[in-house]
Amino acid sequence: xxxxxxxxxxxxxxxxxxxxxxxxxxxxxxxxxxxxxxxxxxxxxxxxxxxxxxxxxxxxxxxxxxxxxxxxxxxxxxxxxxxxxxxxxxxxxxxxxxxxxxxxxxxxxxxxxxxxxxxxxxxxxxxxxxxxxxxxxxxxxxxxxxxxxxxxxxxxxxxxxxxxxxxxxxxxxxxxxxxxxxxxxxxxxxxxxxxxxxxxxxxxxxxxxxxxxxxxxxxxxxxxxxxxxxxxxxxxxxxxxxxxxxxxxxxxxxxxxxxxxxxx
Amino acid sequence: xxxxxxxxxxxxxxxxxxxxxxxxxxxxxxxxxxxxxxxxxxxxxxxxxxxxxxxxxxxxxxxxxxxxxxxxxxxxxxxxxxxxxxxxxxxxxxxxxxxxxxxxxxxxxxxxxxxxxxxxxxxxxxxxxxxxxxxxxxxxxxxxxxxxxxxxxxxxxxxxxxxxxxxxxxxxxxxxxxxxxxxxxxxxxxxxxxxxxxxxxxxxxxxxxxxxxxxxxxxxxxxxxxxxxxxxxxxxxxxxxxxxxxxxxxxxxxxxxxxxxxxx
Numbered sequence: 447x448x449x450x451x452x453x454x455x456x457x458x459x460x461x462x463x464x465x466x467x468x469x470x471x472x473x474x475x476x477x478x479x480x481x482x483x484x485x486x487x488x489x490x491x492x493x494x495x496x497x498x499x500x501x502x503x504x505x506x507x508x509x510x511x512x513x514x515x516x517x518x519x520x521x522x523x524x525x526x527x528x529x530x531x532x533x534x535x536x537x538x539x540x541x542x543x544x545x546x547x548x549x550x551x552x553x554x555x556x557x558x559x560x561x562x563x564x565x566x567x568x569x570x571x572x573x574x575x576x577x578x579x580x581x582x583x584x585x586x587x588x589x590x591x592x593x594x595x596x597x598x599x600x601x602x603x604x605x606x607x608x609x610x611x612x613x614x615x616x617x618x619x620x621x622x623x624x625x626x627x628x629x630x631x632x633x634x635x636x637x638x639x640x641x642x643x644x645x646x647x648x649x650x651x652x653x654x655x656x657x658x659x660x661x662x663x664x665x666x667x668x669x670x671x672x673x674x675x676x677x678x679x680x681x682x683x684x685x686x687x688x689x690x691x692x693x694x695x696x697x698x699x700x701x702x703x704x705x706x707x708x709x710x
Numbered sequence: 711x712x713x714x715x716x717x718x719x720x721x722x723x724x725x726x727x728x729x730x731x732x733x734x735x736x737x738x739x740x741x742x743x744x745x746x747x748x749x750x751x752x753x754x755x756x757x758x759x760x761x762x763x764x765x766x767x768x769x770x771x772x773x774x775x776x777x778x779x780x781x782x783x784x785x786x787x788x789x790x791x792x793x794x795x796x797x798x799x800x801x802x803x804x805x806x807x808x809x810x811x812x813x814x815x816x817x818x819x820x821x822x823x824x825x826x827x828x829x830x831x832x833x834x835x836x837x838x839x840x841x842x843x844x845x846x847x848x849x850x851x852x853x854x855x856x857x858x859x860x861x862x863x864x865x866x867x868x869x870x871x872x873x874x875x876x877x878x879x880x881x882x883x884x885x886x887x888x889x890x891x892x893x894x895x896x897x898x899x900x901x902x903x904x905x906x907x908x909x910x911x912x913x914x915x916x917x918x919x920x921x922x923x924x925x926x927x928x929x930x931x932x933x934x935x936x937x938x939x940x941x942x943x944x945x946x947x948x949x950x951x952x953x954x955x956x957x958x959x960x961x962x963x964x965x966x967x968x969x970x971x972x973x974x
Contacts, residue, residue: 501919501967503767507787523771557945560875611824655765681821703765
C-alpha cells in the first residue's frame with residue numbers, strides 16, 4: 447500500500463463507510479482539494495458498479511482538519527453503461543465536501559476518436575524546476591503535500607502565455623513510486639500551482655468547485671499537466687487543466703472555479 | 711411573463727416545491743438539457759440566499775416526459791459569500807435530474823480582473839444562418855426548442871477549426887423578446903448544435919454532465935456563443951463554451967461531457 451492508497455482508504459463499518467483525512471497532503475495546513483476529491487472518488491467508486499469516474503464534481507464547503515470522516519454515498523441511478531452517485535463527507539456532523547459523479551467502464555467504451563491537441567513538448571523532468579509552494583502559502587505551516595509528489599515545472603520563458611492570464615505546465619508523479627491510475631487523476635488535477643499566481647499577491651486561491659473528466663486510464667510513469675486561466679473577473683477565475691500520460695494520451699480534463707481577492 | 715419564465719416556474723405547495731416540464735423546449739421530443747438545468751437553477755435560486763449561480767453542475771439521468779415535477783432542494787451550506795445547494799428532480803418518483811450548485815452575489819464581487827480573450831468577431835446576426843436541428847434529430851418529432859430561440863450561426867468557412875475537432879459560433883436570444891439574465895444562461899449554454907456534428911453521423915449526442923459557471927449578469931440584447939470540442943476519445947467528448955453579452959462581456963463558461971457512438 448502506498449501513502450496515497452492508505453490516506454484515501456474507505457472502510458465499511460456497522461455505522462457506515464468511514465475514512466480518514468490525514469495531514470500528509472496539506473498546503474499551509476489545509477488538506478489539498480485534489481486529495482479531498484481523490485478520497486471522494488474512492489468512496490463513490492466503492493459503491494459504483496463501474497470502475498472509472500468519467501466525471502466528478504466537488505464543492506468544497508470548508509477545510510477539513512485531519513481526523514475521521516463519515517462517508518455517505520448514494521447510488522442515484524445505475525444504467526447499463528453509466529452510474530451516477532453522490533457523496534457527503536462530514537466530520538463530527540459538519541459537512542466539508544459534497545461530490546456528484548458518474549462512473550463508467552472506459553475499457554468498454556466504443557466510439558469514434560478524433561484529437562485536436564497533443565501533450566505539450568516540455569523539457570525532460572530533470573531539466574525542469576521543482577515546485578515549491580509560494581511563500582505566502584507556507585507561512586506558519588509546512589506544506590506536506592509537496593513531500594508526497596515529484597512536481598517539476600517547465601522553466602519560466604519556456605511556457606508562452608500570450609493567450610492566457612496565466613499558464614503552468616510540468617511533470618508530476620508520486621514521490622514514493624506509486625504508479626498513476628484513475629483514482630489518482632483527481633489529485634493530480636489540483637496539484638499544480640495556480641496559473642493566476644502571476645497576477646495576484648495572495649498565496650491562497652480557494653476552490654469553490656472542481657470538475658474532473660477522466661478520459662483514459664494512465665500508463666505508468668510521469669504525467670504531464672498543463673493548466674491555464676483565461677478569465678479573472680472581479681476575483682473569480684476558472685482554471686482549466688489537461689493531464690497526459692507517459693505514452694502521450696490525454697487521460698483527464700479538469701476545470702475549477704476559484705477565487706482570489708488580492709491583485710498583485 | 712415569458713414562455714421561459716412560465717416553463718421554469720417553481721411553486722411552493724403543502725407537499726413541497728413543484729414545477730412543470732413542458733413540451734415547448736424539446737429536441738426530437740426530448741426536453742433540451744439546457745432547459746432542464748435552467749429549471750433547476752430557478753429551483754435552487756428559490757432557496758439560495760444569493761442571486762447568482764456561479765457554478766451549476768447537472769447530471770442527466772433520463773429524458774423527462776412533459777409533466778409535473780417534484781422538486782427537492784437541500785441548502786447544504788450558507789456562508790457569508792457563497793451558498794451551496796443540491797436539487798433532486800423527480801416525476802412519479804423517478805429521478806431524472808440531479809444538480810449541485812453554488813450561489814453568490816456577483817454584484818458584490820470584489821477582486822482583480824484580467825482577461826486573455828474577447829468575444830469572437832462574427833458577422834451580424836442577419837448575415838448568419840438560422841440554426842436548424844440536424845435531420846436525424848428531427849425524425850419523428852418537431853423540435854419545439856427552435857421555435858423559442860433566435861439562433862443564428864456563423865457561416866461555414868468563417869469559423870476556423872484548426873485547433874478543434876469542431877467549433878460552432880453564433881448569436882442567440884429568446885424569440886419572444888425576453889431579455890437574457892443569469893437564469894437564462896444555463897439554457898443558452900446548451901442551445902447550440904454540438905460542434906462534434908462535423909465528425910459523427912448521430913444526431914443524438916446525449917449529455918452526461920453539464921457544468922455552467924456564471925461569470926456576469928448579461929446586458930439586454932443578443933448573446934454570442936462559442937462552442938468547441940478538442941478531444942473525442944472512444945465516443946466520449948467534452949464541449950467547452952463561452953457566452954458573451956451585447957456589450958462584449960464574458961457572462962458564462964460551460965463544459966459538458968457527452969457521448970456519441972457513430973462515426974461519420
